[in-house]
Amino acid sequence: MRKHPDHRQQPIAVWGAPLEAGAGTRGCLMGPASLRTAELIETLETLAPIVIDHGDVTPAPAADFVETPGARALPTVAAWSAALHEAAYAAAKSGATPVFLGGDHSIAFGSISGVARHAQEQDRDVFVIWLDAHADFNTPATSPSGNMHGMPMAYLCGEPGFDAMRGVEPKMPSTATRRPLAPENIFMLGLRSVDPDERDLLSDRGVRAFDMRDFDERGVASIMRDVLEEISSASPNPWVHVSLDVDFLDPDIAPGVGTTVPGGATFREAHLIMEMLCDSNLVSSLDIVELNPFLDKRGKSARLLVDLVASLFGRRIFDRPSRSY
Ligand SMILES: [Mn+2]
Known part of the structure; x- marks a missing residue:
């Protein structure tokens, strides 16, 4: 019997982060505006009691951070990270579900x-899907680009x-002793382009990685059941963060990304993952x-991303509007 918990209890706090300095291709700067134009906020409002769109984050001064060889535009990325860290911490602490565009x-x-800083203060284990x-x-040492x-x-x-990023979370309670994230609490789904050094690091650190071959052989439902089961049995009150990159999706259904890789998740695979995440009530x-x-x-x-987010926040198949992509 599938659970259908009520997701209409918690407010959603939305923050835009028009940052493109971390990418090799320009254009992500327009991402938050495009998601808002596709009616992300209006859609969330049909699914949650309160949706607060805080607008876009204002970055800290980039001059506060120093350049690092091997990490392009680190001061800019660090300046955004510092501001995003504070926004994320405050939103989490307020009891909302933070959503970053x-x-x-x-x-x-x-x-x-x-x-993670908020979750650790609450003694909650952090997981990332x-x-x-x-x-x-x-890392700056292994990255080819x-x-x-x-x-x-x-x-x-x-x-x-x-090291030049470390100032980003000055109040992280445990930075000195603990990392924000334990690699064994990370579940990566949809991988199909991993650099050689990166692959070694992933397996060495115990990151749980499911590539597209796993999708083909096992199906996403079986993978997701295991992931969700593992999280709920590992931790009584987990903080589960979902990070959805457009290139997870097949470029045929989601061409709007600078790093397309053929053979991505299909429309149904992506929706099923979102629906199972919603049913788990863990996100x-x-x-x-x-x-x-x-x-x-x-x-x-x-528009596809807005529909996927709607599935994540509880829109059921029967409620979905007819739409052609
Ligand atoms: Mn990515």
């Missing part, structure tokens, strides 16, 4: 560290090379990242 995936430096073609587990959107997971797991916070409206086709990717 990227921006490239480097917004996760701040969004995840911020919610990472829906992405890429693992984003590079130096683009920081490929690095947030390594940073959050305490890998070296990010505590969300990033929607890498939407590049400059590359999108007439809002196709933005």
